[in-house]
Amino acid sequence: MKKKAVTFLLAVMGCSMLAFGCGKEKEEEKTPPIVEAEVTTPEDDTKADEDTKADQEAEKKKKKVNKHQGEAKSLLTGEWVDKELASLRPVSCMIGNTQSALPQYGIGSADMIYEAPVEGGLTRLMGIFGDYKNLEKLGSVRSSRLYYAYDSMAYDAIYLHYGQASYAEGFLTSGQIDDLNGLDYKIDQAVIYRDNSLKAPHNAYATGQGLVAGIELKQYRTTYEKDFEGAYQFAKDGKKVKLNGSDSLDAGIVRPGYQSNNPYFEYNPQDGLYYRYQYGSSQIDGNDGKQLSVKNILLQCASVHVLDDKGYLEVGTTGEGSGWYVTNGKAQPVTWKRADNFSPVHYYDGAGEEITLNQGKTWICVVDASHPDQVQFYKDAEAYGTEK
Numbered sequence: 001m002k003k004k005a006v007t008f009l010l011a012v013m014g015c016s017m018l019a020f021g022c023g024k025e026k027e028e029e030k031t032p033p034i035v036e037a038e039v040t041t042p043e044d045d046t047k048a049d050e051d052t053k054a055d056q057e058a059e060k061k062k063k064k065v066n067k068h069q070g071e072a073k074s075l076l077t078g079e080w081v082d083k084e085l086a087s088l089r090p091v092s093c094m095i096g097n098t099q100s101a102l103p104q105y106g107i108g109s110a111d112m113i114y115e116a117p118v119e120g121g122l123t124r125l126m127g128i129f130g131d132y133k134n135l136e137k138l139g140s141v142r143s144s145r146l147y148y149a150y151d152s153m154a155y156d157a158i159y160l161h162y163g164q165a166s167y168a169e170g171f172l173t174s175g176q177i178d179d180l181n182g183l184d185y186k187i188d189q190a191v192i193y194r195d196n197s198l199k200a201p202h203n204a205y206a207t208g209q210g211l212v213a214g215i216e217l218k219q220y221r222t223t224y225e226k227d228f229e230g231a232y233q234f235a236k237d238g239k240k241v242k243l244n245g246s247d248s249l250d251a252g253i254v255r256p257g258y259q260s261n262n263p264y265f266e267y268n269p270q271d272g273l274y275y276r277y278q279y280g281s282s283q284i285d286g287n288d289g290k291q292l293s294v295k296n297i298l299l300q301c302a303s304v305h306v307l308d309d310k311g312y313l314e315v316g317t318t319g320e321g322s323g324w325y326v327t328n329g330k331a332q333p334v335t336w337k338r339a340d341n342f343s344p345v346h347y348y349d350g351a352g353e354e355i356t357l358n359q360g361k362t363w364i365c366v367v368d369a370s371h372p373d374q375v376q377f378y379k380d381a382e383a384y385g386t387e388k
Contacts, residue, residue, distance in 0.1 A: 075224070076111035076130045076155070078234025078359040087223045091132045091211055092157040095125040096142040097261065099279050101202040106138035108285030108292055114151055116366035117304060119311030121260045124148070128155055135208035136287055141182060141192065142201065144168045147315040147366075149177055150341040156228050158220055160211070162192065162204050165312050178220045180211070190214045231344030232357050241358045243330035247350055250379040251331035254297055256365040257374025265297060265363070266381060267329045274326070276363070295360025297326035298347065300336055301369040317341055321369055327358050331377050 072086035073079065090111070095104050097115075107113065110127030118124045126148050129135070144164035149171060152159040162182030164172055172179055182192045182204060191214035195203045215222060235241050254265040254274065263278035273293040276283040282291045300323045303316035320337040325347060334355060338345045347355045367375055378384040 073234070074111065074130055075228075075230030076128060077361060078232070078357065081130070085131055088130065089220075089222055089224055090128050090130045090155055090157045091215075092126050092128045092152040092155065092159050093138055093206065094142045094144055094148060094161040095127055095138075096140045096202055097123050097125050097278075098202075099261075101140050101142075102279070103284050103286035104139070105205065105286040106135045108288065108290055109135060111361055112155070113292075113294070113361075113363045114148065114366070115256070115258075115263075115363065116145075116147065116151075116315055117258065117313060117368065118145060119313060121258075123258050123261060123263075126151065128152075128157055132211050133208045135206070135211070137205050137207060138211075139205035140195075140198075140202045141204045141206055144172060144179075144181075145313070145315075146171060147313075147317050149179070150317045153177060153342050154231055154338075154344040156224055158215060160191070160206060160214075162201070167307065167312060167314075178218070180214045180218065186217060187214050190217050231346075232362075233354060234357050234359050237359075241327055241356055243325070243327065243332040245332060245350070247333055249331045249377050250329065251326050251377045252329055252380035253378035253384040254299075254326055254331070255374075255376040255378075255384075256299060256367055257371065257376065258365075258367075264384070265294075265326075268293075269329060272328055272358075273360075274363075293361075294363045295327060296357050296362040297324075298334075298362060298364045299324040299326070299375055300345065300364060300366050301372055301375075302366050304368040304370070315366060316369075322372070323347065324375065325355055325357075326377075 068080050070083050071080045072083045074081045074086055076090060093106075095107055097104070104125070106129075107125065107127050109129060109131065111130045112128040114126040114128070115123050124142060124145065127138075132138075141160060141162045144159070144161040146165070146168040148161075149159060149168055159177055159179040161179065164181070171177065172181065180187050180191055182188050191206050191210040192204050193207070193210070195205055197203075252267045254267075256263060261278040262280070263276065263283070265274040265276055267274050273295060274297055276292040276294070284291050301321045303314075303321075305314045306312070307314050318338045318340055320335060323334050323336050324331045325334045326332075332349065332355075334347045334349060336345050336347050349355050
């Protein structure tokens with residue numbers, strides 16, 4: 001009996017211990033594991049936003065670079081052009097501007113146009129072309145004046161003309177300027193052709209292919225000098241120069257004051273361009289029938305003197321003087337300075353800072369400094385119609 005009691009007691013104790021152990025094990029299994037949750041703070045959100053913005057800006061810059069891949073800024077207009085074209089040395093061309101010489105051809109393709117007085121109260125034009133190789137017809141090509149040759153030098157341009165006034169001959173033959181002169185028989189044959197429907201001297205024209213042939217014939221350098229940086233500084237992409245200073249004037253209509261052709265420019269606020277008129281009607285390019293238009297106008301007051309009884313003029317090209325910069329319907333007084341005839345002209349505002357031009361084409365009118373009142377500005381066409 002005692003032996004059975006002891007055995008029973010041990011069995012009960014064993015079961016109790018086993019039951020206790022099993023209960024503890026089950027209790028431990030029911031306890032969920034502790035997991036540390038990630039907590040997002042406002043600082044983390046800000047950093048994430050900044051990273052996203054930085055990535056977006058980087059992507060924008062990358063796209064912007066790719067947009068102009070293979071391009072460079074033109075030294076004549078400040079606009080993006082093919083990289084090879086941007087380095088191509090320009091051609092300048094003397095173009096007749098008498099009424100009997102109209103319409104001019106190819107002038108609408110010029111990146112810049114110079115206009116200055118010549119004998120008899122007339123003006124002559126000089127177009128500067130960065131992209132000339134595909135010109136269908138250019139001209140009529142007319143003779144040089146010394147001050148135009150100097151102005152061509154300011155842009156490192158190859159100078160096309162047909163003959164010259166006697167005062168220009170010494171410089172043109174000095175070897176200081178690369179020119180294509182139609183009086184040279186080889187250049188005449190390579191570059192110039194005659195429009196037989198017109199009378200001389202308004203029937204001499206050039207083509208892009210002819211210009212290329214003439215430059216090859218003369219073995220002229222075809223790219224800019226390595227140290228040439230251009231004549232002007234232009235507004236950055238997406239930026240516009242607005243002349244809102246206290247000294248600025250409304251300039252919806254601009255009259256340079258030339259008496260013979262009586263030209264003026266009219267501002268179109270829809271496209272921001274100035275459209276050219278002379279001899280009582282629109283000035284057009286005979287190649288496409290389109291009216292000439294530019295983004296910028298520079299009026300440069302210079303000394304003008306008569307040299308002889310033929311009326312040939314001497315126009316000052318160096319030193320300094322006054323003038324106007326016109327763009328976007330406004331005109332601002334400027335001063336200009338030029339160190340020598342081989343350097344560009346620089347223009348400065350009232351504070352003495354060099355001006356910035358809007359990107360696009362520019363027309364430069366050289367006017368007689370002794371008659372600055374002949375330059376006139378009008379708010380709009382209505383005001384001009386009332387006063388003229």
